[in-house]
Amino acid sequence: MKIHFIGIGGIGVSALAQYYLQKGHDISGSDLAASEITNFLASKGVKIMIGNMAENIQPDFDLVIHSPAVKTENPELLQATRYKLQTKSYPQALGELTRQYKTIAISGSHGKSTTTAMIALILIKAGIDPTVIVGTKLKEFGNTNFRIGKSNYLVIEACEYDGSFLEYSPQIAVITNVDKEHLDYFKTFANVKKAFKDFAKKVPADGFLITEKNLPVKASPVGVAFGLRPRDAKKLKLQVPGKHNIYNALAALAVARILGVKDEVSFKALAEFNGTWRRFETKEVKIKNLKLKIVSDYGHHPTEVMATLKAAREKFGKAKIWCIFQPHQKQRTYYLFKDFVKLFRTIKIDQIIITDIYDVAGREEKNINEKVDSPLLVKKIGRKHVQYMPLEAAEKFVKENIKSREVLIIMGAGDIYKLFDKF
Numbered sequence: 001m002k003i004h005f006i007g008i009g010g011i012g013v014s015a016l017a018q019y020y021l022q023k024g025h026d027i028s029g030s031d032l033a034a035s036e037i038t039n040f041l042a043s044k045g046v047k048i049m050i051g052n053m054a055e056n057i058q059p060d061f062d063l064v065i066h067s068p069a070v071k072t073e074n075p076e077l078l079q080a081t082r083y084k085l086q087t088k089s090y091p092q093a094l095g096e097l098t099r100q101y102k103t104i105a106i107s108g109s110h111g112k113s114t115t116t117a118m119i120a121l122i123l124i125k126a127g128i129d130p131t132v133i134v135g136t137k138l139k140e141f142g143n144t145n146f147r148i149g150k151s152n153y154l155v156i157e158a159c160e161y162d163g164s165f166l167e168y169s170p171q172i173a174v175i176t177n178v179d180k181e182h183l184d185y186f187k188t189f190a191n192v193k194k195a196f197k198d199f200a201k202k203v204p205a206d207g208f209l210i211t212e213k214n215l216p217v218k219a220s221p222v223g224v225a226f227g228l229r230p231r232d233a234k235k236l237k238l239q240v241p242g243k244h245n246i247y248n249a250l251a252a253l254a255v256a257r258i259l260g261v262k263d264e265v266s267f268k269a270l271a272e273f274n275g276t277w278r279r280f281e282t283k284e285v286k287i288k289n290l291k292l293k294i295v296s297d298y299g300h301h302p303t304e305v306m307a308t309l310k311a312a313r314e315k316f317g318k319a320k321i322w323c324i325f326q327p328h329q330k331q332r333t334y335y336l337f338k339d340f341v342k343l344f345r346t347i348k349i350d351q352i353i354i355t356d357i358y359d360v361a362g363r364e365e366k367n368i369n370e371k372v373d374s375p376l377l378v379k380k381i382g383r384k385h386v387q388y389m390p391l392e393a394a395e396k397f398v399k400e401n402i403k404s405r406e407v408l409i410i411m412g413a414g415d416i417y418k419l420f421d422k423f
Helices: 011-022 036-043 075-082 090-098 112-125 161-167 189-200 230-235 243-258 263-272 302-316 330-335 337-346 374-381 391-401 417-422
Strands: 002-006 026-031 047-050 063-066 087-089 102-107 131-138 144-147 153-157 172-175 208-212 222-226 281-287 290-297 321-325 351-354 386-388 407-411
Touching: 002 011, 002 075, 011 026, 011 036, 011 090, 011 131, 011 144, 026 036, 036 047, 063 075, 063 090, 075 087, 087 090, 090 102, 090 153, 090 161, 102 112, 112 131, 112 153, 112 172, 112 243, 112 263, 161 189, 172 189, 172 243, 208 243, 222 243, 230 243, 243 263, 243 302, 290 302, 290 417, 302 321, 302 337, 302 407, 321 391, 330 337, 337 374, 351 374, 351 391, 374 386, 391 417, 407 417
Parallel strands: 002 026, 002 063, 026 047, 063 087, 102 153, 102 172, 131 153, 172 208, 208 222, 290 407, 321 351, 321 407, 351 386
Antiparallel strands: 131 144, 281 290
């Protein structure tokens, strides 16, 4: 088949494109800008077009799959409609795949990428050989977010945004946690909780639902609660720091036990796991004779930022820790403004620089844009060690003032990762 992807640079969409490429289909795709992901796909033989244009759509395409972020007025989507081509959203297309496999779907407000990776690596070590679609890059997968397997098991990261995960049909579902996230879509925390309850109901009567023991989620299938059981937690030897990663590992362990994987195999796989792209990704660098530890982290929700910074303090002890944080999306910053203020007032980090909010195309509202920005956030935090700086000024300030053996955390889900590459 000839399959075209609109928004192929997205982390989930790109994985699905790789799946169909591996299955021998003719794949093309477009995105608004070139990226590491589009360059990688091009190297694998995918036809990449930069920009969304009607002429990218050919009348002989068998299927057009689009990112959930693509609007109905998108010129490529409109052209596909004119040609009467079959179109599906990414969640719809992935949902069809989940019904062809024994699917393990990992959801949750935080930790789903790491937990998905942990489960995948346990199953690989156990010889189960799953196909995997995860929302981050893994070194074990050749620095990509996809792996083709030979078994009938599919492990996927199931995102709740836009109700995407309600398209999936898992045999085993994991809910790591439920938090006030994606309020630009859900509007209220009550709606977030309802979505996760609806996801839990997607599990069949002979399936398994794995949740943290304190979550208010109930469903008809067999439920498995995970928590900080002293016996299991003591056996875990993780390279990734933080209490939150212990919880992620315990969820992965619960899945492994359901599938009959021996504990010694699971513990060994978890001990060897060294993290994912931009989840506490740590490098030692030398700048002008200074020896520094640089951490890149994707955290952008107050809960995630808190977990990462606490883990950094535990890992690096009394070392001076710097953090450059790029808030992600004005709507998220607006809805969680008080949580961000509380977080940065209380977290024990020596020097914090908050840079400009990263705008997310198609997901911002004008009235909110006028109500929130980083200087206002810093003003409300009201602490001397928390400053606002544009990104270039922050880079210059840190390079001029950081000292040897200090730690720099570069955090956010936008383009701040480019600063990590610079250092």
